[in-house]
Amino acid sequence: MSATAPGKETAGNPARRLVLAVIGLSLLLLLGTIGLVSRAALDAFEAEVRPELEKEAEVIGGTVAGPIQRALSLGIPFADLAGVEEFFGAVLSARPGVEYLVLTDAEGRIAHRAGPGAGRFVPPPEPLPQAGNAPVMRSLPDGYDAAHPLQAEGGTVGWLHVGLGRAGLDAAARDTRWDIAIVLLVSLLTTVELLRFVVERTVSTPLLLVHRMMRRLVAGDWTARAASTATDEAGRLAREINALVRRMNDRWRRLEWLAGEVSGASEEAARRARAILADIATRFRFSPDETAEERMPPGPALARLPLFLFVFAEQLSTSFIPLYSNELGGSSGVLAAVPITAFVAAVALATPYGGRLVARRGARDAILIGAVPAALGHLGSALAGSVAEFALARAVCGMGYAIVTIACQAHLAQIAQQGRLARSLGGFTGAVMTGALCGTAIGAVIADRIGYRATFVISVLLVLAVQFLAWRRLEAHGRSCRAGGSIWRDAGAAVRSPPFLALVLLAAIPAKVLLAGFIFYLAPIELQALGLSQAAIGRNVMLYALAMLPAIALGGWLSDKARCEVPLIWLAGIANGLGLLLPLVAPADLALPAAIALTGIAQGFAAAPMLALVPQIAAGPGAGPGAPVLLAFLRLGERLGSVAGPLVAAWLLLAGGASWAMLMLGLFSIVTAAAYALVQALGRSGATQEAGA
Amino acid sequence: MRAGRRRLLGASLAAPFLRCTPARAEARPYRILMLLFRGWEEACDGFRDYFAARRVAVDLMPRDVAQDLSRVPRLLEEAYDLRPDLVYLWGTSLTMAVLGPWDAPDPRRYLTGLPAVFNIVTDPVGNRIVRSRESPGRPVTGTEYIAPVEVQMRAMAAYRGFRRLATIFNPREQNSVLVVRRMGELAAAQGVELAELPVALGPGRRPDPDSIADRVGAAKRSGADWLYIPPDTFLNDHRHVLTRMALNAELPTFAATERFVTFAEGLAGLVSRYYSVGAFTAFKAEQILTGQRRPEDIPVESLTRFSFLVRMATARRLRVYPPVGLLRVAEPV
Known part of the structure; x- marks a missing residue:
């Protein structure tokens, strides 16, 4: 975005x-x-x-x-x-x-x-x-x-x-x-x-590279050369600039040599030569061997595409996993849920380890490593002969998914340009949403034509493509954080950070509870009760993703512009809650789609600020285990929220009906958002007092 | 002409049982003693034709008691002398008289030690010929030919809704009595009145044909929407009189067996074709003869499909026409 x-x-x-x-x-x-x-x-x-x-x-x-x-x-x-x-x-x-x-x-x-x-x-x-x-x-x-x-x-x-x-x-x-x-x-x-x-x-x-080189030269910095291997116009321009830099450095060395020669002639000549050299040196800097390189700035799209493709590959099978399970297990409905649960559980369990892996080895290596279980998992799914084998393959896949997504997220945080952190991280949610949207829709079409197993093979090929992209196109950098220490120590440090804890408990988890409970559970049931067809229900639920995509971009921009992450997060929580109260005041056939869209917008607005807060918390006083690990724990919290959401919604539905369940979920969102605002305000005034004292 | 066509139809109905490859062609023919209650009829045709189509050589030895059960002891003696491979029994009364209750074997009074199949029998469990349909409890198996009474009542309702029913039956025939009792239970549960009209018994407690006219009159006076005719040998013998009188009284008749509609003037019936039931019985007999299964392991079954017969000439005279939807499945006669 x-x-x-x-x-x-x-x-x-x-x-x-x-x-x-x-x-x-x-x-x-x-x-x-x-x-x-x-x-x-x-x-x-x-x-x-x-x-x-x-x-x-x-x-x-x-x-x-x-x-x-x-x-x-x-x-x-x-x-x-x-x-x-x-x-x-x-x-x-x-x-x-x-x-x-x-x-x-x-x-x-x-x-x-x-x-x-x-x-x-x-x-x-x-x-x-x-x-x-x-x-x-x-x-x-x-x-x-x-x-x-x-x-x-x-x-x-x-x-x-x-x-x-x-x-x-x-x-x-x-x-x-x-x-x-x-x-x-x-x-x-x-x-x-x-x-x-x-x-x-x-x-x-490449143009940005040339632009940066120009700025260096204008500022008098002639010490670096452009690291471009491109053969197109931009590459030629970079090479021309490099030639210019080399010529100027040659001239400088020649000037230095001349000054040395002149210095032998007379004291006066030597003094004047030194003055000239000193004058030039105040305005220009040269390097004896031009070793410094102005490298290609890593752009967000470079990190987005692997993520997009990876999520796309993962979601190709979403629409038919229960059907495939039934086919393998002889159509007993209970078994169909096992592979889905295995995947979710594996993602939740592997996410903290993924964060540590990224912290230790860097994002690029983590993607290369994580793609292996992902590809093996898809391959295993294609070859599975029973529900148990399929569930095992999905669990392996889930481990890879956890590692690769957290690596991409950490990578986006690292490469974010000054003042663009929220937007860059919003790109993560955007890429995941777009990949999920496209993968799910196309996956159903592909599976219809070539079958379930062949679709999994396509997922394998896509994951291999992601691995290739990461290998060739991502910079091997960002071994940012200290290694060592156990995962429990990390978890302890994360829990001891009040702003992080507040973010996870009062914002991230409630948002996912609402998402999974309302969008993926209550809304389909209620829409069906309104007499909508399966396809129409699917379209209504898609409204959420469509509303979310522009909201992510807008939320990221606002957050970067106004540095207003915290208010954005709690305002979104309250708006989301109010959206769920809509059925109280409007007819269901209007209120439900509106509530779905509003949930998408609210969650979109909050997505980038939440992620952008994490590196800030990690860099803050009493720095904990580092941004990748904290991001992993944030994702773990979100996963738990996603698991809890449908259960909570189902329980509320049983207890008091659909309207009551929506009312309760809405109030839950409003209350947690208000609590988050309160905690943040108290924390800030505490910090100000401390600074004053 | 009519008989020829019926045979053709019967053969097509029996076709499912003829699908297997022909069994043994040469070797000694199996000897089957056929004990008949009222002579050779369509069920026997079906039984015989099945073996012919399967090319199983059988030596059929028919013996007719002509509805006189006092001849049974002599037939038992003959059976013990002949030691046939299988005994075939036709009809509920004769089967009960020859085999006795399944749980009280008595070699002097009843046939024991020889495998048997029965045909055209009503409620073999209620009549204690076998222990249960799934597991006969003795080396005896066979077929049923009457649709379950609730199915017959649904068929009646599909033709013409009813609040009152009447039924005429021979109180001396266990097969009829059981069906009428069952119909009484179902009618009571549905809030339908059932007028039960047993024919009068004359000298020697034999049913009196002359009482049929009176019973039809009583049925008409009861305001019945249908006159139901159970599977009853006595009524079958007098089916022309019975159905003609009902027709003259403008009383629609519904029969549990084929002949009241096909060979009389009954209006409708949900029936098994005797010929098909005979072929089905032969299918079970073959399993016993070739030693594939022991008779006590072969379940007692009825055909899964019944024929809904409608006699159009009667319908036109009564101006009681079958509903259009029923004509998709009904077989006009």
Whole structure:
């Protein structure tokens, strides 16, 4: 999101406007193309489905007319047909698309009718033909009417009208339109992620390097050379600058040599030469061998892409893990939860160790190490022969997930430019959300086409790509913190830091309890109670992610701008709580989506400030075990909140119903947010008093 | 012509049992002593045709008691003399008379020591021919041919709803009495009135055919929506009189067995085709003869599908037409 965030850093990165233009133009082109293709696909859908509908009306008419015709040919008089309404009722309950079934006599008088649209039956404007036994089709404004002739003793004695509404067709078209919109969104988000990486790698970072070199030179610093290996224009420019630096350093050395030569001639000459050299040295600095290097500044997109790809790979299987478990375990519902639990538990347990690994070995090594269990886990999932094996593979995967995500997070914290910490860390949540959104949506489509096991193989390949990216493109730096000490000592230090403890207990955990309890548990149940289809429920829940993505960027920007992390966090908590109280004042079909969106916005606003606070706490007085370890404990707290959320929500739902559960969760959020604000205010006044004394 | 078509239909119904490969072709034919209650009929056809289709050589030895159970002791003697591979029994009364209760074996009065299959039998558990349907408790197995009474009542309701029912039956026939008792229980539970009208017993406690007219009149006067005819041999013998009288009284009849509709003027019935039941019984007999299973291990079963027969000529005369939905499954006669 940082690429689109406005701010005065625009001046700091000369390529920002260019990057924005390139991404904007690409998106516009992509949007146009996909829009046209989608339009064509929808038209094709209409063209395909319409004759199908006519055929369906004819087929249904045939099956319904059959027994009536049989009754007539067995000698039952038309007027004495029995049980017609019951028969129609049975057909209608099996065929929800049928609007009405109407039986008329030869003159068009209605004898029997049934169906939700029976009142909308319009008799044909002119009498239907009395000969032949082919059905007569009529196209009506909101559907089709197929009239089947019924014959007895050689003549037509009645007509069976089958009415099919467009409602079913329209619903299918609406679903298709939504599917296309989701695919469109996913391709846009993926494109932005990839473009951001490519542009940063090939354009903005080299330009930024050149820009920094220029600033050095302008400031008179001729000691460093640009470390660029690029062969494009930016690289050529860097090499020209390096040549210039070398020439100037050569001149300086020549000047020094000349001064030495001159110094031998006379005392006066020597004094003047020293004065000139001293004058130059006040304005310029040179290096005898230009060993210093101005390196490529590590951009946030460089760290985002591996994370995005990694989460993408992980989430490919989200939509079908329960189905795959059932397939392996012979469809016993309880077993389906085991692999999911194994994964969550492994992530929670491995997260603190991941933080220590990052602290000891640096982010790049940690990603390289963490990708191994992740890839093995996906491979194991692809080859699993039983639920137990699958659960084991998911647990291995969870260990890798814990290590890699915490490494990426720590990396983003390390490379954050001055004054951009929150935005850089917001990029973490953004990349995770985007990866999850895209991976889940595309995963379902891929699995549909190539099967569950093959989808896991794709995850393996993606994880290997992440490993390659980290190996080739990430700088091996940031062995920031002291190693040694046990994990328990780390935990003790984390617990003894009051600001950190307050952040975890009063902000991070409540936020995740709300997220998992409301978005992933209560909301789907309540939406289903409103009569929404599975797809519609999925779209509503996605609203959360869509609302969250821009909020993350905005929260990061605000936090960096105004240095207002703490107020942002507790304001978001209160807003989130108020959102859950919406069903008290508005009808559920409006309040629920609004509450979902508001939760996304509030959590988005708080995401970056929470992460940005951690390095500050780590650097603060009585420094604890270091930012990566604290980040790991923050993530552990969030995991615990995610596990507790659904349980709490389920318990509240059982105890007092859905509205009550939402009310309680909302109040919980408001109370914890207020407590957090209070604790922070007390801590600050305490610190001021201490400083005053 | 009609018999030919029926045989064809029966063969198609029996087809599921004929799917296996033909068993032994040569070797000594199996000897089956067939004890019949009222002569050779369609169930026996089905029994015989099954072995022919499977190319199992059998030597069928039919003996008819012509509804006279006093001939049973002589048949028992013959059975012990002949020592057949299997004894085939037709009908509830005859089967009870030949086999006796499963838990009171008496070689002098009842057949013991020979495997047996029974056919066209009502409620073999209630009549104590076997211990249970799953586990007969003696070297005897067989088939049932009557749809469960609740299923028959549902079938009646599907044709024509009812508040009152009437039934005529022979009080001397255990098969009828059990079915009528069961229907009485179900009717009471559903809040339906059931008029139970046993035919009168004449000299020698034999049922009196002349009382049928009076019972039909009583059924009509009770305001019954249906006259139910249980599986009853006496009524079967007088089915023409019974169904004609009901028709004249404008009383719809519903029968538990085939012949009241196919060979009389009954309106409807949910029945097993005798021919198919005979073939199914032969399927069980074959398992015993070829030694695949012991008869005490073979469960007593009925066919899983029944035929809903409707006699359209009767329906037209009564102007009581089957509902359109029912015509999807009903077999017009």
